[in-house]
Amino acid sequence: MTALGFCDVRVSYDGNEAVQGFNDLLHSGEWLCLIGPNGAGKSSVLRAAAGLVQYTGSIAIDQREIPATSARWRAQHIAYVPQSPLIPHDMNVRDYVLLGRNPYVRHFSWETKHDRKVMSEVLERLDLASFAQRPLGTLSGGELQRLVIARALAQEAPVLLLDEPTSALDIGHQQQALELVDSLRREQGLTVVSAMHDLTLAGMYADRLVLMHQGARVAEGSAKEVLQPNILSEFYGVSARVHHEEDGTVVVIPQRTTTR
Amino acid sequence: MMTSATQPSARHNRYWFALSGLLLLVAMIVGTMIGPAGPAWWRIPLEFLNRLPFVRIDSGVSSAEWNLVWLIRTPRVVLAAIVGSMLSVSGASYQGVFRNPLVDPYLLGVAAGAGLGATLVFAFQRGATENWIIDPLPLAAFSGALIAVLVTYVVGTAFGTTQSSTTLILAGVAVTSLATSIQAFILQRNTDVVRQVYSWILGRLSSATWGDVRLVLPYVVLSTGVLLMHRRLLDVLRVGDDEASALGTNVRRVRLVVVLAATLGTSAVVAVSGLIGFVGIIVPHAVRLLAGASYRVVLPLSVLLGAAFLVFADIPSRVLANPAETPIGVVTAFFGAPFFLYLLRTRNTAK
Numbered sequence: 001m002t003a004l005g006f007c008d009v010r011v012s013y014d015g016n017e018a019v020q021g022f023n024d025l026l027h028s029g030e031w032l033c034l035i036g037p038n039g040a041g042k043s044s045v046l047r048a049a050a051g052l053v054q055y056t057g058s059i060a061i062d063q064r065e066i067p068a069t070s071a072r073w074r075a076q077h078i079a080y081v082p083q084s085p086l087i088p089h090d091m092n093v094r095d096y097v098l099l100g101r102n103p104y105v106r107h108f109s110w111e112t113k114h115d116r117k118v119m120s121e122v123l124e125r126l127d128l129a130s131f132a133q134r135p136l137g138t139l140s141g142g143e144l145q146r147l148v149i150a151r152a153l154a155q156e157a158p159v160l161l162l163d164e165p166t167s168a169l170d171i172g173h174q175q176q177a178l179e180l181v182d183s184l185r186r187e188q189g190l191t192v193v194s195a196m197h198d199l200t201l202a203g204m205y206a207d208r209l210v211l212m213h214q215g216a217r218v219a220e221g222s223a224k225e226v227l228q229p230n231i232l233s234e235f236y237g238v239s240a241r242v243h244h245e246e247d248g249t250v251v252v253i254p255q256r257t258t259t260r
Numbered sequence: 261m262m263t264s265a266t267q268p269s270a271r272h273n274r275y276w277f278a279l280s281g282l283l284l285l286v287a288m289i290v291g292t293m294i295g296p297a298g299p300a301w302w303r304i305p306l307e308f309l310n311r312l313p314f315v316r317i318d319s320g321v322s323s324a325e326w327n328l329v330w331l332i333r334t335p336r337v338v339l340a341a342i343v344g345s346m347l348s349v350s351g352a353s354y355q356g357v358f359r360n361p362l363v364d365p366y367l368l369g370v371a372a373g374a375g376l377g378a379t380l381v382f383a384f385q386r387g388a389t390e391n392w393i394i395d396p397l398p399l400a401a402f403s404g405a406l407i408a409v410l411v412t413y414v415v416g417t418a419f420g421t422t423q424s425s426t427t428l429i430l431a432g433v434a435v436t437s438l439a440t441s442i443q444a445f446i447l448q449r450n451t452d453v454v455r456q457v458y459s460w461i462l463g464r465l466s467s468a469t470w471g472d473v474r475l476v477l478p479y480v481v482l483s484t485g486v487l488l489m490h491r492r493l494l495d496v497l498r499v500g501d502d503e504a505s506a507l508g509t510n511v512r513r514v515r516l517v518v519v520l521a522a523t524l525g526t527s528a529v530v531a532v533s534g535l536i537g538f539v540g541i542i543v544p545h546a547v548r549l550l551a552g553a554s555y556r557v558v559l560p561l562s563v564l565l566g567a568a569f570l571v572f573a574d575i576p577s578r579v580l581a582n583p584a585e586t587p588i589g590v591v592t593a594f595f596g597a598p599f600f601l602y603l604l605r606t607r608n609t610a611k
Contacts, residue, residue, distance in 0.1 A: 088499060091554070
């Protein structure tokens with residue numbers, strides 16, 4: 001069953017097409033990773049799906065097109081984690097996660113018992129319950145990343161969009177964050193679209209990679225199919241070595257070109 | 261509306277609400293008791309009790325003295341409370357929608373617009389308007405303030421291609437400069453009214469009447485009501501326009517409604533009290549330092565504490581330079597600033 005569908009999605013900024021007709025169909029529980037150099041249009045695809053930029057074409061959830069006018073409906077079905085979330089340092093963890101219930105709370109109404117229950121469950125699930133009362137300013141980078149994912153989970157949306165979820169994290173927290181997303185999609189059937197720069201990690205976790213360049217899709221497939229030295233050199237301008245591990249992991253290592 | 265289901269630290273907040281309410285009550289009682297003339301201070305609360313139904317106390321206040329208390333002091337105290345609460349809650353709301361702690365309710369041109377409106381009235385024969393049925397001064401100040409903010413909003417949103425609020429703030433700066441320059445030009449040509457305009461700009465509650473209270477009350481009630489209804493959404497805006505949108509909030513609409521409501525209320529109180537500075541910044545921040553930064557708490561507490569603050573500030577304004585009035589804007593800054601610094605210091609070291 002198709003969980004998320006893009007049909008000829010185009011995004012323009014001041015007449016420049018940042019996304020030139022993006023098409024894709026994702027099945028429920030699939031993890032699609034958008035890769036490509038800076039400015040390739042990865043973030044724009046995510047921002048279009050999150051309703052943050054104007055686009056033409058259509059994006060559909062469970063074969064139902066997202067109505068352009070209903071931000072609430074969209075937020076009930078798509079949770080978006082930006083690359084660098086704005087963290088209000090004096091807000092506490094509970095209140096922050098509770099913001100994820102915003103799409104379900106009527107305009108001038110308040111969170112219900114059910115909303116609080118969902119919030120508590122998410123805190124438990126992500127091991128955040130012990131610092132429920134802590135202000136965000138006291139959390140570390142890894143904890144904050146988990147917290148932002150917690151807020152997205154509180155939205156109870158079937159689709160999760162992650163823009164560079166690991167770019168600000170050390171290698172251990174990168175692994176933790178991605179393992180978390182991976183287990184969530186396996187347990188809850190979350191459909192995930194992420195944009196990532198770390199090609200090795202992208203290939204390890206995603207079911208499918210889509211390589212974008214100047215707003216267009218230029219390659220797609222498994223890590224093995226997309227992460228090839230000639231493709232990477234053509235679109236990233238990088239000379240890289242690609243290792244294939246025994247377990248199927250594809251490792252991309254940039255190569256030093258000056259002599260040692 | 262503040263039930264335990266909506267507020268994580270409800271008990272803590274109830275404590276602050278009770279304390280602020282009590283403080284406001286004390287402020288208002290003390291406010292009616294002190295003044296340069298009139299009956300002995302301790303007789304006044306007794307007389308108020310006496311005026312309540314089914315209570316008979318001989319307070320020894322003559323009816324002339326009562327008239328002074330009821331027709332001059334009481335409306336002044338009530339107006340101070342209304343103005344203080346309105347400026348504080350508007351300031352808190354502006355800080356919320358612009359996510360900028362330095363913003364006050366005069367940001368988008370309210371002050372300059374009202375100042376220009378008032379200057380026009382003073383310059384064009386203030387003396388001749390004394391027999392008019394409606395005093396044109398508050399009307400001109402109110403219209404000037406509203407027009408200035410509307411111009412700011414139309415210009416700011418027309419030129420701003422993104423959802424960013426920076427364009428709006430810059431448009432406010434431009435409109436403020438424009439209105440101020442026109443005002444300066446008019447004052448240059450009518451130097452005889454400079455003193456009157458200056459005194460108006462510093463703000464005053466001395467001429468408050470029950471008529472003033474009746475004039476502003478509908479606007480203030482409407483505006484405060486709308487702002488309080490938005491207090492949960494102001495918390496959502498704290499994560500930024502993009503994330504608030506992705507969470508299903510129509511950020512532009514919330515910002516528009518909050519700005520309009522805050523402007524309407526601010527313009528109304530500015531029209532009767534002039535430009536009382538500092539309240540709109542200091543009170544919301546004091547509330548944040550005391551009770552936390554969530555707008556669910558900041559907005560209602562700003563209403564209560566803003567009212568109490570201005571009622572207290574008005575007392576020295578009456579008696580300091582007796583028989584002259586000290587402008588209330590001077591008092592708010594003079595007493596407010598050190599208190600604020602004290603809070604800032606103790607709270608930051610406590611953390």
